[in-house]
Amino acid sequence: MKIPKIKFEFNQELDFNLAWEFYNNPNQAGANFWNNGALKHHSGLKEMEIVSKKRDFLLNYINCYYKQQKNRIEKRKKEIEVLYDKKHSQFFDEIGKIFKDYPWPKGKYIAYLSIFDFCPRFLNDKTFFVFVDDNDQNMIFTISHEMLHFIFYDYCLAKHFDIFKKQDTESGPFWEIAEIFNVVVQQTPGFTALHGKINNGYPDLEPKIKSAKDLWTGDIDSWIKSFDLLSIKE
Numbered sequence: 001m002k003i004p005k006i007k008f009e010f011n012q013e014l015d016f017n018l019a020w021e022f023y024n025n026p027n028q029a030g031a032n033f034w035n036n037g038a039l040k041h042h043s044g045l046k047e048m049e050i051v052s053k054k055r056d057f058l059l060n061y062i063n064c065y066y067k068q069q070k071n072r073i074e075k076r077k078k079e080i081e082v083l084y085d086k087k088h089s090q091f092f093d094e095i096g097k098i099f100k101d102y103p104w105p106k107g108k109y110i111a112y113l114s115i116f117d118f119c120p121r122f123l124n125d126k127t128f129f130v131f132v133d134d135n136d137q138n139m140i141f142t143i144s145h146e147m148l149h150f151i152f153y154d155y156c157l158a159k160h161f162d163i164f165k166k167q168d169t170e171s172g173p174f175w176e177i178a179e180i181f182n183v184v185v186q187q188t189p190g191f192t193a194l195h196g197k198i199n200n201g202y203p204d205l206e207p208k209i210k211s212a213k214d215l216w217t218g219d220i221d222s223w224i225k226s227f228d229l230l231s232i233k234e
Contacts, residue, residue, distance in 0.1 A: 001092075001096050001101045002103065003088075003104060004104050004107070004109040006084065006088075006110070006111050006147075007108075007109065008077055008081050008084070008111050008113060009110055009111070009112055010066075012062065012063075012066050014129075015062060015115060015116065015129075016058065016059055016062050018116065018120065018129065019038060019058060019062065019116055019118075020055060022034050023048070023058065029179075029203065030203030030205075031202055037116050038118075040117070041115075041116070042061070042065075042115075042116075044061060045061060062115070073115070073132050076132050076133070077113055080132075083136055083139060083140065084143065087140050087194060087195075090194050091140075091144055091194055094194065095151060098218075099151055099155055100220070102151065102154075102158075104150070104151060105151065105154040106126075107125055107126025107127075107150070109126050109127070110126075110128075111128055111146075112128070114129045114131055114132060115132060116129075117131040117134070118131075119131060119142050119145075128149075130142045137195050138198065140194060140195040141186065141198045141200065144186065144191065148185065148186070149178055149182065152181055153169055153174075156224065160221075176205060176208070177227065179201065180201075180208055180209055180212045183200075184209070184213050184223075185216075187199075188216075
């Protein structure tokens with residue numbers, strides 16, 4: 001199976017757009033992304049609540065942060081690239097087993113290093129964000145998590161089109177099953193050996209995860225066909 005190459009890049013403009021979006025739309029499945037991904041790491045952004053020109057304030061904060069922290073985050077970028085080089089073979093080996101050597105979908109495969117811990121993914125062009133100041137274990141976990149999304153959605157639409165053809169990838173049952181799949185798979189021995197045991201999921205999905213784990217036997221097709229908790233089939 002040919003594996004994609006991930007490029008690690010900074011994109012300050014995208015980082016601002018992302019932060020502004022999450023400021024205005026912070027809540028998803030029981031998680032507050034603005035509180036957890038921005039304010040937790042940038043207490044200075046609390047001032048946004050008392051200024052009139054919030055967008056300008058955020059833009060100025062990000063511009064100053066990138067300028068002041070340039071050397072530090074550039075150094076961290078190099079460390080992340082070295083870390084990924086050490087770990088990526090192990091990750092792709094596990095993926096090959098789970099997805100039965102299904103080919104990776106085509107795309108850019110760019111990991112944008114962000115000063116925020118939002119970490120969204122964009123299925124259309126195969127790009128995603130990672131938090132530049134995460135520790136090594138969390139960094140590998142996030143990269144693995146987003147890459148799993150890319151191949152999982154593609155696999156489902158190729159192999160189980162009858163189930164997923166009318167489903168939205170950004171909300172509803174398809175989105176939920178993709179997130180639950182990641183929680184289940186990233187707690188299997190092959191993945192915990194890669195990045196340790198990390199519990200990182202959406203609070204609203206927790207009630208469905210135990211049953212999903214019980215259904216997992218290692219065969220992705222059987223799991224998809226038997227996983228009816230979300231009533232995904234019409």
